[in-house]
Amino acid sequence: MFENAPCALLSLDARGYIVRTNRALTAWTGYAPETIAGKRFLELLSVSGRIFHETHFVPLLRMHGSADEIALDLVRADGTHLPVLVNAVEERDGAGELCSIRVAIFKATERRRYERELVAAQSEARMLQGQLEIANVALERKLGEERDLGRLREEFIAVLGHDLRNPLASTRSGARLLAREVSSERATVILTHMEASTVRMSALIDNVLDFARGRLGGGITLDLAASQPLEPVLRQVVDELRYGTGREILTDFALTEPVACDHQRIAQLVSNLLGNALTHGAEDQPISMTARTDSGVLSISVANGGTPISPSAMEHLFQPFFRGGIQPSKQGLGLGLHIASEIAKAHRGTLVAQSSSSETRFTFSMPLTDIGAEEHDG
Template sequence: MAERQASALREQFIAVLGHDLRNPLSAILSGMDIMALSPLDERQRLVAKVVKGSADRMSALIDDVLDFARGRLGDGMSLSRTPVRLGPILMQVIDELRSSYSERQISADINLPDAVDCDPGRLSQLLSNLVANALVHGSITGPVTILAHCNDGALLLSVANSGEPIPKAALARLFQPFTRDEIRPCQQGLGLGLYIASEIARAHGGQLAAKSNPNETLFTFEMPLTTPEFTGRPS
């Protein structure tokens, strides 16, 4: 009982800390946005770019900590589902990652002509986490391939990369939090990206699976499609 209470207290502390860090971080980001509008010399622009990049990374880490705390404290992954054209939303995520990793090859085949009932923000987060994981841990010379389509009443989204395969023992713990150092030591981050992606999949009633061999490492998200119920007078 004491161990469970101590664990709950630690996770509550993480949640409060992550929440309270947002205010000073927002001030830093706002200040950097204002500074970017002012005339700066080359050195000042470089410093502003570095600070802005670091603040954006801090913001992403705080998001990961808060999502982790919500899941562990029993609130679960919050969703705001709505029927949306998911294809353009996913392509925006891919284009942003292409801009950040301009030296890498990221190919995408997104075929989602119909509306999908989902939380578009959360699925964007899932895709971003999977692609970032592929870019960081995969071969720097091999492509990252993204496929998305609907088949047999399900949404299928996959991300593949080449490089060294994930050991079988590590695959069994891949979606557990804080396992990064066990799989790829000396990497940046908290090791929460895949855990959060799997929680997003589970919250949508789907699942996230991984397989890895010398040819490729493949992550596949599968979610059953639901038919949205629209109310109102017929036109």
Template sequence: MPTDSKNLNDANLEQNFEDFLEHSLSGYISTNPRGEMIRINSKLLEWLGYSTEELIGKRITSLLAVGSRMFYETHLSPLLKLHGSFEEVAAELLLKDGSKLQVLLNGYVRNDENNNPLFIRLNVYKATERKVYEENLRLAINDAEQTLQKEREFATLREQFIAVLGHDLRNPLGAIKSGASLLTRSALSDRDKLIVDMIKNSSLRMEELIANVMDFARVRLGGGLSLDLKEVFLKPVILHVTEELRAIFPERAVTVDFEVNDAITCDPDRISQLLSNLVANALTHGSADEPVKVAAKIVSNSFELTVFNGGKPIPGDALETLFEPFKRETSAPSQQGLGLGLYIASQIARAHNGTLSAYSTVDETRFTFQMPLF
């Protein structure tokens, strides 16, 4: 055959949609308006295991499994009449050997110039791999949901345990504090006085830890932090906190610069707890050679309470997670504590519709609580 003639035949073949449909990797069926099959391509015949003669003239529904047949007759056939097409409908085909094939169907009606139906065409795509994928995805989602539910149940149980533990520790701690107070009224040697002071200071530290644990459990179990709002002058509250911490850290200097003259609406006990956590954090992690400074003032109709300390700056990656529970400064991993103090302080700030922020450089580290004035 001459080259020009061969090229012409190849070009004609490339434009021959009949050849394309016949040798497509998908299945194609044409039916008359009554749903009787008038043409089936070779790929679909290969899937089904039938010959053309065995299917021509039979209704398309004869190839569908019971459920798919009912759906075709009650939904797809009316849909073709109303809208002229449907897309991506899952169905099961009955093969000649009795097995079933999962497929997706697209269908449309071809009308004449008077809008009367001439024939119906269906495109058939194998959906076996898609079904396997969907089933595996469903199983994976189910496993993930079960794992997540177990994790939630475990987390709730853990937090309930923390709450109960914190509550039950208060009684023996109260007895220790009472015993230490009674001993201070007795005649003691200098050595015994030091021991009693150590017990009292340790009791205060334990009380703070238990309060943080209890508050953590309340927040995580959904109760949130409760506030007892009232109008108070905060200067005595702040001075009391700093005096208490000076007693625990007698070798350290804590200064107070208080510039607020008016009463402020807040929960004084919670503000005391917030400040105690911030100052204790500064005394624990700040430089022992520099004082911890506490400053309070009104800025742009907001109450602002700031705690400053010197020493090494907090690393940038630590700043990002500083207010998360059970996080501690990596610069001082040997320091004792649960890592709840700053988390509870941030929750107290949030409960007051305020914010707690941290800023740290080589010159100073400061924590600032800002609360809008009511």
């Protein structure tokens, strides 16, 4: 068993000289048995192994009487090193005097390779982590710069939209005054188109301002008014679009209960829905609009015929700047439906869309409770 053991076995005397060894050690190291016998175990070790032997291995044996899994390097006859793990135990006589030391040696080549690869991998991981941290810092800095630039753009858009309102209002007023004085049919047509363009430009500017305000943190603001009737405001929106486009817009109003809402915001919502219907609906079919109060709920819907909205476009319909599936001639910023949905949310309401081959319908619903009172109570 000693000679044919799968590990190297040694018996040392009290001074550390080799008294006996087995075939495994001679096969691993290339030394002849007679060459190894009489050597000190220390002589078979590398320089670093000898230092470790004297500073750790021997003191550990003396203190505990045994040592397990000590990593050392044996020096073969050809001068190459063999990584090994060493287990040792002392044997003492009845008086406690050290008699011998029994040593078992196991090859550790694969284990050492694994440990080296593990250390190398850990070192590479630390290096990559450092590079990642540097990249994250650079990315955060870049994102901060992009956020600042984006905020600057939005502030610029907000200022620009605000400053465009005054000259646009003057243009619109001038067109209306001229329409009362001209008698030429051609001039009347031109002024009608100018009026429609100014109405559309005004709606676009309102949408841009509201979007910029929302992005800058202000959100959609409400100016609630319950005492004023809502129907005249809605009729004015319909009349302006009907006059400006010449399209047929059918209305059905049944507003029998007071509505606590921001009348101008609701008018803006309806204007956006009607503008969307006029832009994308079939030109040979009328637009229909209903507004009614029933069971404590205000419901406004706008419907048009034409090509239905695809399911893929329906998923992104209320996102800003979405203009999927429209003809190039149907120009717009893609903000109208987004602003309309934000106005609905500000009123604690909903805006939903349904589209089929027969019609496309947008429906806004909101409760008729006092929003301002509830916000104050909250």
